[in-house]
Amino acid sequence: xxxxxxxxxxxxxxxxxxxxxxxxxxxxxxxxxxxxxxxxxxxxxxxxxxxxxxxxxxxxxxxxxxxxxxxxxxxxxxxxxxxxxxxxxxxxxxxxxxxxxxxxxxxxxxxxxxxxxxxxxxxxxxxxxxxxxxxxxxxxxxxxxxxxxxxxxxxxxxxxxxxxxxx
Ligand SMILES: Cc1cc2nc3c(=O)[nH]c(=O)nc-3n(C[C@H](O)[C@H](O)[C@H](O)COP(=O)(O)O)c2cc1C
Numbered sequence: 001x002x003x004x005x006x007x008x009x010x011x012x013x014x015x016x017x018x019x020x021x022x023x024x025x026x027x028x029x030x031x032x033x034x035x036x037x038x039x040x041x042x043x044x045x046x047x048x049x050x051x052x053x054x055x056x057x058x059x060x061x062x063x064x065x066x067x068x069x070x071x072x073x074x075x076x077x078x079x080x081x082x083x084x085x086x087x088x089x090x091x092x093x094x095x096x097x098x099x100x101x102x103x104x105x106x107x108x109x110x111x112x113x114x115x116x117x118x119x120x121x122x123x124x125x126x127x128x129x130x131x132x133x134x135x136x137x138x139x140x141x142x143x144x145x146x147x148x149x150x151x152x153x154x155x156x157x158x159x160x161x162x163x164x165x166x167x
Pocket of ligand 1: 010011012013014065114115116117118119153154
């Protein structure tokens with residue numbers, strides 16, 4: 001898939017079949033995340049693959065988007081390692097780049113994915129559920145699966161609305 005075509009055609013997918021996603025595909029998505037740029041190349045991201053059904057059920061209870069977490073055969077919890085942080089803003093920017101790479105990789109692999117941010121209201125509970133140390137801050141959960149229907153439309157402001165100046 002051409003890179004620009006991938007960027008423009010990727011959409012958040014929120015409906016999935018029960019077909020599991022192979023571990024190799026999940027690892028490929030994570031690998032794409034790790035190829036994001038980061039300040040000083042410090043690579044502050046850490047990942048947890050959550051495919052276990054009982055665990056996903058418990059995770060689902062921690063977001064109003066529970067239906068998505070129940071339905072997606074795998075969730076990727078993405079953390080910022082505070083022990084790797086050198087600059088608060090720049091490290092969070094790197095995490096955003098990592099997450100976007102992961103979404104694009106899922107799309108390129110023919111999978112559907114959605115970035116779940118609302119679940120951050122229960123970040124501490126998620127960390128506890130996954131038995132992780134306090135040095136890890138949850139940045140997002142990406143729900144991944146084979147879409148049962150492809151959502152294709154979305155809206156963006158025209159570039160002319162967001163381009164402040166051309167000097
Ligand atoms: C920081 C962030 C948090 C988000 N949180 C959620 C969420 O909790 N639930 C959800 O269904 N979608 C969530 N999304 C997906 C957005 O709703 C989606 O990207 C946006 O509506 C544009 O649609 P598109 O991705 O299909 O182009 C989130 C996206 C970002 C970047």
